Amino acid sequence: MGSQTNQPLGAGATVQDSFRRRVVGFRWENLFLFFAFLVMCGIFSALSPAFLTVQNILNVLRQSSVVFFLASGQTFALLSAGIDLSQGSIVSLVSVMSADVMMRGFGFFPGVLAGMAIGTACGLFTGLWVGKARLNPFIATLGMNYIAAGVALLYTGGEPISGLPSDCLSVMGWIGEGHFLGIPVPVIFAGINLAIMYLFLNRTRLGRYIYSIGGNQEAAVVSGINASRVKIWVYTLSGLLSAIGGLILTSRCISGQPILGGGTLLLESLGAVVIGGTSLFGGEGGIFRTLLGVMIMSFGINGLNLLATSTYLQDVVVGVIIIVSVWIGILRRKGV
Amino acid sequence: MLNLMDILKAPAKTGKDEESQGLRKRVQEIPRDLIILFVAFLVMCTVFAILRPQFLHERNIINVLRQIAVVFILASGQTFSILSAGIDLSQGAIVSLVSVVTADIIIKHGVFWGMLAGLGAGTFAGLITGLFVGVAGVQPFIATLGMIFIASGGGLVYTGGIAIFGLDRPEFQNFFFVGGGYLGPVPVPVIVGVITLLVTHYLMYRTPFGRHVYAIGGNERAALMSGVNARKVKILIYTLSGLSATVGSILLTSRILSGQPHLGGFSILMESIASVVIGGTSLMGGEGGIYRTLLGALIIGFLGNGLNLLGVSTFVQQIVIGLIIIVSVWASIIRSRRA
Numbered sequence A: 001m002g003s004q005t006n007q008p009l010g011a012g013a014t015v016q017d018s019f020r021r022r023v024v025g026f027r028w029e030n031l032f033l034f035f036a037f038l039v040m041c042g043i044f045s046a047l048s049p050a051f052l053t054v055q056n057i058l059n060v061l062r063q064s065s066v067v068f069f070l071a072s073g074q075t076f077a078l079l080s081a082g083i084d085l086s087q088g089s090i091v092s093l094v095s096v097m098s099a100d101v102m103m104r105g106f107g108f109f110p111g112v113l114a115g116m117a118i119g120t121a122c123g124l125f126t127g128l129w130v131g132k133a134r135l136n137p138f139i140a141t142l143g144m145n146y147i148a149a150g151v152a153l154l155y156t157g158g159e160p161i162s163g164l165p166s167d168c169l170s171v172m173g174w175i176g177e178g179h180f181l182g183i184p185v186p187v188i189f190a191g192i193n194l195a196i197m198y199l200f201l202n203r204t205r206l207g208r209y210i211y212s213i214g215g216n217q218e219a220a221v222v223s224g225i226n227a228s229r230v231k232i233w234v235y236t237l238s239g240l241l242s243a244i245g246g247l248i249l250t251s252r253c254i255s256g257q258p259i260l261g262g263g264t265l266l267l268e269s270l271g272a273v274v275i276g277g278t279s280l281f282g283g284e285g286g287i288f289r290t291l292l293g294v295m296i297m298s299f300g301i302n303g304l305n306l307l308a309t310s311t312y313l314q315d316v317v318v319g320v321i322i323i324v325s326v327w328i329g330i331l332r333r334k335g336v
Numbered sequence B: 001m002l003n004l005m006d007i008l009k010a011p012a013k014t015g016k017d018e019e020s021q022g023l024r025k026r027v028q029e030i031p032r033d034l035i036i037l038f039v040a041f042l043v044m045c046t047v048f049a050i051l052r053p054q055f056l057h058e059r060n061i062i063n064v065l066r067q068i069a070v071v072f073i074l075a076s077g078q079t080f081s082i083l084s085a086g087i088d089l090s091q092g093a094i095v096s097l098v099s100v101v102t103a104d105i106i107i108k109h110g111v112f113w114g115m116l117a118g119l120g121a122g123t124f125a126g127l128i129t130g131l132f133v134g135v136a137g138v139q140p141f142i143a144t145l146g147m148i149f150i151a152s153g154g155g156l157v158y159t160g161g162i163a164i165f166g167l168d169r170p171e172f173q174n175f176f177f178v179g180g181g182y183l184g185p186v187p188v189p190v191i192v193g194v195i196t197l198l199v200t201h202y203l204m205y206r207t208p209f210g211r212h213v214y215a216i217g218g219n220e221r222a223a224l225m226s227g228v229n230a231r232k233v234k235i236l237i238y239t240l241s242g243l244s245a246t247v248g249s250i251l252l253t254s255r256i257l258s259g260q261p262h263l264g265g266f267s268i269l270m271e272s273i274a275s276v277v278i279g280g281t282s283l284m285g286g287e288g289g290i291y292r293t294l295l296g297a298l299i300i301g302f303l304g305n306g307l308n309l310l311g312v313s314t315f316v317q318q319i320v321i322g323l324i325i326i327v328s329v330w331a332s333i334i335r336s337r338r339a
Helices: A002-006 A015-047 A054-079 A087-103 A108-131 A137-156 A166-177 A185-203 A205-215 A217-222 A227-252 A265-276 A287-306 A311-334 B002-009 B016-029 B032-051 B058-083 B091-109 B111-136 B140-159 B170-180 B188-206 B208-218 B220-225 B230-256 B265-279 B290-309 B314-338
Strands: none
Touching (some): A015 A287, A015 A311, A054 A185, A054 A265, A087 A137, A087 A227, A108 A137, A137 A227, A166 A227, A185 A205, A185 A227, A217 A227, A287 A311, A311 B111, A311 B140, B032 B314, B058 B265, B091 B111, B091 B170, B091 B265, B188 B230, B208 B230, B220 B230, B265 B290
């Protein structure tokens, strides 16, 4: 990336700049990381013959699609120089809401719609605090994290919702475990999401505005971008994407769990985006980096699993990868 | 209250007249929003006291203070990192790591060595984060995010994921004193909390280190140009933050008399950050202080206790805490816009 890293990508950035961001930045940053990813996969497949089988790869992709949805939303937030700490709780809330609607006999799709609606509403709520009230995103989403987690627990009294109607179960089973043309269904969803995210970030005005605000908010505002509206969009979309991730996860465990997103889900979402190289300062990064981050994390964990290392040790490895990948980025920028 | 007491005792050199003038000046210097927050805290306590008389019972207050002490100790370290425009996300994970190391070494080698090993492990974790932030230039958010995985994974690897019991044997009796004992009527953790407050006050307001923390948080480039060794200051900040998490962890471990690899986790970290933020210390750095953090910790602690006494479910309490975080910061934004 070299010299253009510190250059604000305001709306005033030339066509050439955005071209460099898209093509040159993509090639250098991602190729290096992609190479590291390939080396890692090479080592794992040499050590364990089970690693490079179709079955294993599809399985890992299926597992990682949930994190990819969350990480996509997180990418929006980070690109705009913000952050979304509420994703985990939104997953929990979506899980119990959609399961409850299904339990009441409304059917599968109304349940899905209810889940998406509540996730989007949470995101919109945070977005309004960030965009309109100018609250620091960290604070607004930290608050939302408490609120959504509390509502999810309150809604079910802390109990999981299980024993869903059989017509819902069959659809959920298909989403969670099924295949379409030999590819796991969640992976297809994730692929569609990838395409939409790419087009959205690179081909739409709102996508460019997100980069602009993250790169240099003052310049963006001066050149006429309505920053508060863009931020409202960012967190609303992050809420929606978390909701979709939550729905896939709910399908996989065929029940509504009030603490479904309480574990390391949020940390994995953040970690994936950061490993991919999207900057916490905003304005730099993209969806392919996030994809690569998700892949590195999930295939890394899978490979360590196949080598029968303890799952606890894997946490340590993920932590080291997060720090070192960012550190390497910094070293390269310094020109070491 | 401690804030006022501190202000009352601080200027003590000159004649009576000047002293009272200096006092008035210092009282006037207390930021308005801190006073408002303090009044809000008093109102909250009064409401709870009217609705539930046992809220003001000595035993209740002492109990709550004991719980608050641990959060406050963590939050005091967090205050340094947030003041420097950073953050320490790894405190919860360090609490878990220290808990298992302390418990294990106590059982193997005795109380003294166990506590020493715990202190060593937690402070070392903080030092590693500090080196990544200060020397390598990794953003605090990322370095400490990585440390969450490393420290909590390390704690789990250390015990194989199971809790360590056996601290309740008579030969380890001294250890329980740390977290569960009393000096007179005052629980030991509260005393440790007060000592933490004094040490933090000294570091923050009486040493070059403290001034440098504010300087880096306010404007890092300006601080660097005026000769502040940001590298050294940052290493010290995260080492201190790790140390504070360690002390909190030893108090908790002693109280539950077992080493728990999941002792820390997300919620204690969130309480630590929330205490700092509710007190009004800015996440952008450079503004705030330890007395704000104290007030934040008191508000969270007594609010939870009051709601408990009213029979409000812990689920609702989470929602209330979330709203308070958002609203308290919003209020300070509105005030600063008016000013």
